[in-house]
Structure formats: structure tokens, C-alpha cells
Amino acid sequence: MLMGLVLGYWRVSVAQNTAEKFFDRSLLSAALAISRDVAISGGDALLPSTSTLIHDAAGGEVFYHATGPSGIYVTGYAYPPHGSISDIDLYTPHYFQAEYRGEAVRVLKVVERVTSEGVSGNATVTVWQRLSERSRFATQLAFRAAGLIIGLLLTLALVVWFGVAHGLRPLLDLQQAIEVRSPDDLSQIRRPIPREAQGIVRTLNRLFAKVQESMTAQQVFISNAAHQLRNPAASVLSMAESLRDAQTPADQHQRIEDLVDAARSSTRVTEQLLSMDRLRQPMPESHRTQFDLAGLLRSIGADVGPVVLSRDIDFELVSPDHPILMTGDQVFIAEAIKNMIDNALKHGGPKLSSIVVRLREEGNKALITVLDDGKGLSPEESELALGRFSQVEPSQGSGLGLAIAAAVAERHGGNLVIEPADKGASLTLSFLR
Incomplete structure (x- = not known):
């Protein structure tokens, strides 16, 4: 519709320009024909054929006024519209707007050098026509263009409606097929669909x-x-x-x-x-805070140290003296570290005599390693040890401790790795700071 309006405005402007050029040329043709007839007839009258030709070519009534040398009236209407012509372009056809008998008209004044019966001078032919004739012609052109544009828009609308209706029919069939599914049916969609919609179906699948x-x-x-x-x-x-x-x-x-x-x-x-x-849920932004990981580790050591020592097991905490700033969920990180220490206590076996917790930095990562000299845990047992509700050997635990630690590490851009150890087990927890 917007393009139709733009094209309509453009066609109206073109129609007006076309009407002006057409009628201006018609006036020029009429002036030349009148000048010829006046010269041939000696100023008596126009030939009937010339009058008919002027009316047909101009598309409406044309008025004229002719004068001979010295401004002597020759023929035509007695009182033509007035307009001045400069001496520089005296013999050039001159167009101007004027008013004749209360109506706006377009006027052409032509001056020619003539010689009649031994007398030489300037002969002037003035022709004019109502502007309403031009407006009527321009309006006809504009209506024809508007009719063409409306016809094209209707045709386009019909084609688009048919194309969209035909093209969307497979999607409507797909919609109906999905609607009849039960909530428990999440199997893949296998209906034939247009190539353009295959990406949507793949995404749905x-x-x-x-x-x-x-x-x-x-x-x-x-x-x-x-x-x-x-x-x-x-x-x-x-x-x-x-x-x-x-x-x-x-x-x-x-x-x-x-x-x-x-x-x-x-x-x-x-x-x-x-x-x-x-x-399993995204971490709320309010839980993401900045804290000192070394200070948190010392606080955890103060909490769990007496429990470990009460079981006649050595407990050592190795941490840098300077703060290690960490941004994340402090509660979950503390729980992950406690789970690793608790895992060593529960699965270390009767030979467990020492637990060491070590904190270090590597680039933009913070690593916490828990080592023990107990029964031992190999990297090949990672899938079973880090899985939820699974244990390498039956024990009092729930099988969630290391799974939670691994999930916390992943939540903070790191991981939990079971490293090879000559004796006992070595687990390293990493976080992006």
C-alpha cells in the first residue's frame, strides 16, 4: 500500500508535467498554424481545416489574437491576455499564466518578422487556453494510472494470499498433528514439510x-x-x-x-x-559475591579439623598467606570443599591416617586439592565416583558428595578431577575466579 501511494503520487506529478508539455506544444502548433493562415489570407480569416486541427490537437477550445506590423489588429479575439516580452528573446515563443474573463489561462505569444505589400514589421500571434482543460487531461491520466496501480495491488494481494495459503498448508497440518499429541508424547516430528520450515522442525525436535x-x-x-x-x-x-x-x-x-x-x-x-x-537451576545474581577463598578455606579447616583429628587422623591445610579473591556462590563452594573432605573420611578405609587440603593459583583459576593416604581412588573410576547416587564401594554415604562438588565446579567454570596418586587418593577442584 505504501509503494502504491508513492507510485500514485509520482504518476500524478508525471501526468501534470505531461499535460503541461502536451498543451504547450499544442499552443505552439496552433500559433504557427494561425500565423501561416493569416499570412496566406492577408488577415481575413482562418481556414476551416486549421480551426478543426487546432481544436483537435489542443484537446479543447483555443483562443487567438493576431496583429500585424505596428500593432495593427488583424484577426481573432479582440482583447487578449497581457504579458510582457523582453527584447533579448523577442522572437522566442513566450509562455506565461494570465487571467481571461475570470478564468486562469495559459498564454503563448509568438513574434515574427513579416513583410506584407512592401511593408515590413513584427507580427504578433497570441494564443491561449483555459487551465481547466489541462487539469482535466492530467486528472484523466492520473485516474488511469491509479486504476492500473490498484489493479496491480489487487493482483499482488491475490497472488500473495494464494501463495501464503498454499505454502502454509503443510505447517497447518503440522500444527494439527502436534495438537493431537498427548503431554507424554515427546517423540520426534517426522511429517513431510517444505524445505523452508525444516529448520524449525529440527529445532523443535x-x-x-x-x-x-x-x-x-x-x-x-x-x-x-x-x-x-x-x-x-x-x-x-x-x-x-x-x-x-x-x-x-x-x-x-x-x-x-x-x-x-x-x-x-x-x-x-x-x-x-x-x-x-x-x-540444577541457574545461579541467581544475588548469590554471586566476591570473597577471599583462602579465608573461606581456613574457616572450613577450623570447622572440620577437630572432627578429623578426633578420629586420630592428621589434618593439614596448605594455603597462600595472601588473599585469593573469588567471585561466585560462597555457600556452594564451601559445601563442595566439605564434601571432598567428608569423602576422604568415609571412603579412606581403616588405613587412612592423613588428609591434606592444598589451595593454589594457576592463572585465572583457583585449585583446591584434597589428598589422603587411604584406600585410594584411580582416574578410571571417575565416572562411578562422580556420578549421582553411585559409589565405588558400598559405604555409609549417599553417593552425592562428589557429584555435588563436580556440579559446583562446573557451575563456576571449572571441574573436579581424580588425579593419579602413588598412595591414597588425590582430587582437585578448580574454579574460574
Whole structure:
């Protein structure tokens, strides 16, 4: 529509220019014909054929006025419109606008040098025509152009409507096929579609695959979580019932201690499950803060050191004296470090006698390595050791500690690697600072 308006305005302008040029040339032809007839007839009258020709060629009524040498009136209408002609271009046809009997007219004045019956002088022929004739002609041209443009626009609209309706029919069929699917059906779309829409369908198929994978992972997580929570809950219930049946104060005290341990284990599993679920979500910007990783590590050492030492295990913390600034989720990073230390305690075995936690820098990365001299863990066991709810050997753990540490590292642009060690296990946690 916008292009139609632009073309319409352009065609109106062209029609006006065309009408002006056409009528100006018609006036010039009329002036030359009148001048010829006046010269031939000696100023008596115009030939009938000339009058007819002028009217037909000009497209409307033409008025004229002719004078001979010295301005003597020869023929035509008595009072022509007035307009001045400079002496420099005296013999050049001169056009101008004027008013004749209350109407706007276009006037042409032609001056020629003539000799009649031995007398020489300038003969002037003035012809004029109403401007309304020109406007009428220009309007006709404009309406014809507008009709052509409207016809083209209607044809274009019809072609576009047909093309779009025909081209989108496969997509409408695809829409209907998707609408009849059940919420559980996330299989790939295999309907034939136009080449232009194949990219959309491939993207939908990839999205369906990711949604299916996410749903499957969520279902597996829920199933494993239910299994992991069932054992501690059953243990707490069993110990609570046994506490009720205790016969002696010593027996009752022992069962209370067992109940507290079972409740603590159940709480630990619940916290790990919640942490794993939160790690599946994008990190909120409010949780991303800048802190001193070396100071955090010393604080963790102060918390877990007494627990490790109480089990007659040496505990050493190696950290630079200067601060190591880190930007990230401080709570999750602390939990990841604690999980690595807890993993060494639970899986080190009876020969475990030493745990070393070392912090160092490498470029824009911070690396935390936990070494122990216990049972040992090889890089070949990484998939099993770092998987969720999986363990290399059965133990009291839930199988989530190292999985959470690996997820925290990945969340902060790093990873968790099991490195070769001559004795015991060596795990390195890396973060982008």
C-alpha cells in the first residue's frame, strides 16, 4: 500500500508535467498554424481545416489574437491576455499564466518578422487556453494510472494470499498433528514439510529431546532421592522404637546416641538432595559475591579439623598467606570443599591416617586439592565416583558428595578431577575466579 501511494503520487506529478508539455506544444502548433493562415489570407480569416486541427490537437477550445506590423489588429479575439516580452528573446515563443474573463489561462505569444505589400514589421500571434482543460487531461491520466496501480495491488494481494495459503498448508497440518499429541508424547516430528520450515522442525525436535532428557533425569532423581531417604527414615523409626523398649539406662543412652546419628545422617542426605536440586537451576545474581577463598578455606579447616583429628587422623591445610579473591556462590563452594573432605573420611578405609587440603593459583583459576593416604581412588573410576547416587564401594554415604562438588565446579567454570596418586587418593577442584 505504501509503494502504491508513492507510485500514485509520482504518476500524478508525471501526468501534470505531461499535460503541461502536451498543451504547450499544442499552443505552439496552433500559433504557427494561425500565423501561416493569416499570412496566406492577408488577415481575413482562418481556414476551416486549421480551426478543426487546432481544436483537435489542443484537446479543447483555443483562443487567438493576431496583429500585424505596428500593432495593427488583424484577426481573432479582440482583447487578449497581457504579458510582457523582453527584447533579448523577442522572437522566442513566450509562455506565461494570465487571467481571461475570470478564468486562469495559459498564454503563448509568438513574434515574427513579416513583410506584407512592401511593408515590413513584427507580427504578433497570441494564443491561449483555459487551465481547466489541462487539469482535466492530467486528472484523466492520473485516474488511469491509479486504476492500473490498484489493479496491480489487487493482483499482488491475490497472488500473495494464494501463495501464503498454499505454502502454509503443510505447517497447518503440522500444527494439527502436534495438537493431537498427548503431554507424554515427546517423540520426534517426522511429517513431510517444505524445505523452508525444516529448520524449525529440527529445532523443535531438539527441544523435545532436551525436554525428554530433562524429564527423565528428573524422574530418575526423584526415584533415587526417595530410595536414599527411605533408608535413613526407616533407620530413625526403628531406633526410636528400640529406644522405647530399652531396659537399662546404659542401653537407653546408647540407643539415643544411635538415634541422633541416624537423624544426623538423614538430615545430611536431605541437605545434599536439596543442594543437588538447587544446582540444577541457574545461579541467581544475588548469590554471586566476591570473597577471599583462602579465608573461606581456613574457616572450613577450623570447622572440620577437630572432627578429623578426633578420629586420630592428621589434618593439614596448605594455603597462600595472601588473599585469593573469588567471585561466585560462597555457600556452594564451601559445601563442595566439605564434601571432598567428608569423602576422604568415609571412603579412606581403616588405613587412612592423613588428609591434606592444598589451595593454589594457576592463572585465572583457583585449585583446591584434597589428598589422603587411604584406600585410594584411580582416574578410571571417575565416572562411578562422580556420578549421582553411585559409589565405588558400598559405604555409609549417599553417593552425592562428589557429584555435588563436580556440579559446583562446573557451575563456576571449572571441574573436579581424580588425579593419579602413588598412595591414597588425590582430587582437585578448580574454579574460574
